[in-house]
Amino acid sequence: MAKPEDTVKLVISKELKIRFKSLCVQGETDMSSVARDLIAQWCEEQEKKLDQQKKK
Numbered sequence: 001m002a003k004p005e006d007t008v009k010l011v012i013s014k015e016l017k018i019r020f021k022s023l024c025v026q027g028e029t030d031m032s033s034v035a036r037d038l039i040a041q042w043c044e045e046q047e048k049k050l051d052q053q054k055k056k
Contacts, residue, residue: 008039
């Protein structure tokens with residue numbers, strides 16, 4: 001049976017990774033949930049842009 005969640009591997013600079021991890025720890029926030037929210041927001045923005053382009 002397929003899992004509802006999957007793993008995504010990202011390649012980012014070491015500096016950005018350290019900043020991200022540090023801020024998540026300081027904010028007591030799960031890194032995966034932050035990434036999931038950001039990706040979902042980006043997807044919504046892209047879908048809206050595509051819809052607007054199709055309407056033109």
